[in-house]
Amino acid sequence: MTRETVIEVRGLVNRFGSQTVHENLDLDVYRGEIIGIVGGSGTGKSVLLRTIIGLVRPVAGEVRVFGEDLLALSDERRSQVERRFGVLFQSGALFSSLTVAENVALPLVEHAGLPRVDAQRLAGVKLALAGLPVDAGRKYPAQLSGGMIKRAALARALALDPEILFLDEPTAGLDPISAAAFDSLIVTLRNALGLTVFLVTHDLDTLYSTCDRVAVLSQRRVLAAAPIDEVARTDDAWVQAYFNGPRGRAAARVAHPGKD
Numbered sequence: 369m370t371r372e373t374v375i376e377v378r379g380l381v382n383r384f385g386s387q388t389v390h391e392n393l394d395l396d397v398y399r400g401e402i403i404g405i406v407g408g409s410g411t412g413k414s415v416l417l418r419t420i421i422g423l424v425r426p427v428a429g430e431v432r433v434f435g436e437d438l439l440a441l442s443d444e445r446r447s448q449v450e451r452r453f454g455v456l457f458q459s460g461a462l463f464s465s466l467t468v469a470e471n472v473a474l475p476l477v478e479h480a481g482l483p484r485v486d487a488q489r490l491a492g493v494k495l496a497l498a499g500l501p502v503d504a505g506r507k508y509p510a511q512l513s514g515g516m517i518k519r520a521a522l523a524r525a526l527a528l529d530p531e532i533l534f535l536d537e538p539t540a541g542l543d544p545i546s547a548a549a550f551d552s553l554i555v556t557l558r559n560a561l562g563l564t565v566f567l568v569t570h571d572l573d574t575l576y577s578t579c580d581r582v583a584v585l586s587q588r589r590v591l592a593a594a595p596i597d598e599v600a601r602t603d604d605a606w607v608q609a610y611f612n613g614p615r616g617r618a619a620a621r622v623a624h625p626g627k628d
């Protein structure tokens with residue numbers, strides 16, 4: 369089976385002052401997969417995400433999304449490509465002065481040019497897709513729980529029917545039950561909508577329960593990108609401590625009951 373590459377990163381170099389975050393980093397992301405990006409704190413997971421979506425201009429290397437180099441495109445062409453992906457940032461990044469439904473409707477008005485009333489109606493559908501009750505749309509972000517804010521931000525990321533969903537630490541700060549519910553929502557949405565999901569996370573349970581492949585950032589590059597059980601066997605101190613430490617073993621046991 370040939371896999372379609374929707375994100376292609378080659379020879380990526382990112383530096384901030386004298387600090388080199390990425391050096392010659394390569395990564396392919398295939399259509400329809402959920403790929404988890406892991407690595408120690410400060411290894412550049414968020415910077416990688418931000419580079420792929422065109423928010424960080426790398427020092428060197430190539431980044432292509434749907435075959436296009438975002439930074440080389442005209443504003444109009446770039447905004448057409450940007451409509452094909454949705455992003456859920458770590459903070460959720462909702463506008464606090466807008467209701468949840470207005471937050472979700474905003475991209476539909478601004479990017480898709482829908483009349484406000486239609487955008488609001490469609491926002492209700494997106495909120496339902498993200499598993500929120502109808503009345504959540506009328507509330508302000510400050511009136512929602514952490515888990516509901518993540519779902520509202522997810523609804524906004526899904527507003528324009530993206531093909532790729534970027535998620536930066538989506539379960540951080542959620543209680544284990546909400547985190548598990550969010551994980552299964554991501555898998556359901558991927559299966560139902562055929563999304564490609566690029567997921568930055570520290571959450572071992574999320575990795576085991578959602579990801580087709582896991583990419584490990586270490587030594588300023590992608591050290592391994594493969595199904596999780598294969599990655600967990602990589603000969604690297606961080607990988608061993610992470611996947612084969614007590615939490616990693618516990619998450620693996622849940623994923624493979626009966627095996628130890």
Ligand SMILES: Nc1ncnc2c1ncn2[C@@H]1O[C@H](COP(=O)(O)OP(=O)(O)OP(=O)(O)O)[C@@H](O)[C@H]1O
Binds near residue numbers: 416
């Ligand atoms: N705009 C910036 N200016 C200067 N340094 C930056 C900038 N953005 C990121 N960095 C640095 O790049 C490194 C990687 O940051 P990044 O946020 O990608 O790490 P991360 O792997 O996502 O970490 P964590 O798991 O802790 O969230 C960090 O040392 C950070 O301080």
